[in-house]
Amino acid sequence: MSQDLPARMLRLLSLLQTRRTWSGAELADRLGVTLRTIRRDIDRLRELGYPVEGTTGQAGGYRLAAGAELPPLLLDDEEAVAIAVALRTAAAGVAGIEETAVRALAKLEQVLPARLRHQVATVQAATAPLPVPWAGGPETDPSTLVILAAACRDHEIVTFTYTTSSGTTGPRRAEPHALVAADPVWYLVAYDTEHDEWRLFRVDRLTGPTPTGRRVTPRELPAPDAAAYVAARLATAPGRYTFHATALADAATVRARTYSLPGRVQPLDDHTSTLDLAADNPHRIAEQLLAVDLGPTHTIHGTPGLAPYLEQLGRRLLRAAHALTTQDETDKNGAWDQ
Template sequence: MSQDLPARMLRLLSLLQMRRTWSGAELATRLGVTLRTIRRDIDRLRDLGYPVEGTTGTAGGYRLAAGTGMPPLLLDDEEAVAIAVALRTATSGVTGIEETAVRALAKLEQVLPARLRPQVAAIQATTAPLPVPWSTGPKADPTVLATLAAACRDHETITFTYRTGAGETGPRRAEPHALVAAAPVWYLVAYDTGLDTWRLFRVDRLTDPTPTGHRTTTPRELPAPDAAAYVAARLAAAPTRYTLHATVPADAATVRARTYALHDRVHPLDETTSTLDLAADNPQHIAEQLLGIDLGPEDTIHGTPELAPHLEQLGQRLLRAARALTRQNGTGADSNGAAGR
């Protein structure tokens, strides 16, 4: 057995874990060996229990298939530490993710090399996830996410049942493109073959995703620079009950940072002035976004008239709090809340 064989086998296994299918020629080129050597190494992996499948034809190649058990994963130092950080801070909108992450982290720690344990231990000792109120919301099923992710990766058409915002439920058939996590909601960007158009599907409203076995050799071109940009544009254009348009005396980057507005909601007029478009079904959301900025002249503010009483209500609450603090200060309390002499 060659002295380089163990390292080559590990490298081969790592490549098989990176993407779904490799041709024998691609693997041989990557490893700098012959096709005959690749075939032998594949057989060795199979003898070790790795379910490597081989297919023939123009689209043939090798892939690491699902087996009866989870085969060992190969991680470099940076990948292992990155996974430990992600597991420790996992609070995304997926059902049961926190408990599952703790179990996975415990397993990872058992097999970590000694040189990495101090780093992961430091992360454990100094990191604590804090679920924030604005990140709570609908949860996606992890099994559904896994099925959709695999379909996106393999460009495989899927069918599923979908419930719209109006409560209507029906079957869908789509070519999945990507998953986008817009905390706390997960979205599937896909081409709806029934409606012949690109669509945005909320994963928490999607059930029974089923791969059809039909794969697209040339995926459709998304009408956006990337999936995240597509989701942001669709959300910005979605109809809502309340809207507000205003001119803001600040640059666009500052306005986006202070209002947490989507990119397409803020447009620069010049280096010091921007326009802001806010929209929501809950007026409280718009009111909270406005708290972070100073608005321009009143004649540059337009929107849904029914939004006005909600903004006034929030303003009155803040004004009452300010008056209470003023009265407190007037009775002898200093700015730190201590009694005056």
């Protein structure tokens, strides 16, 4: 048995887990071995309990399928269920690890036996999350994320029903490219084949995603990466309320304090920048403005209807300041009387 066989077997197993089907020639090329060696290694994996299926035809090859028993992945049944539940929970909104959780969940559920999938679903159904004050936003179905993540991985066309921001619902057919988690919203970056253009779909407005079995050559995204594409689209999205002003801070500071996308803040010099805000919720803009020092009033313009909300927030802050001042004076008088 070759000295590098264990490493090659692990590499082969890793490749089988990264996408749905590999041809024998592709695997041989990746591992730098012959087709005969690939066939022998596949047989070895099967002997170890890995359910590697062989497909025939023009698009034939090998794929790792779900078997009657969980393959020896150094996980017992309880550990596999625990990991799947944890990944589903993470995919539903634990900040910072959403995309990684979805990728890992797609790999695990691909080989998870049906009886363990049932256990995962049972635990998930019996678990009640506790909403926290700082969390919020739309909820995304983890199973939808898994389907879309697999379609992105396999470059497989999917169909689904989509509801736009105006409430219009209709069928869509798209080539998925990537999922982007923009807390608390998940976005699907995909090429809409019917409208012949790149689109951004909110996953919480997407229902019934169905793989078609048709794979395509990935298109070139008109951006450095999926996250940059989403950021650019969101930065130019229109809003019912707008606000433009000069901010007395550098662009990086203004972006950090207002939680604005890069396209909304532009530098003027090392100490000033322009701030362009747009939102359907006026309170969102009002809250963002609390974090920055604005420049001269002649640089400020936007939607006049935003003014009452800014005044309302200002009055609330003044009342709170007055209450604290009154309390301080009372405390001082009380202490002096003693």
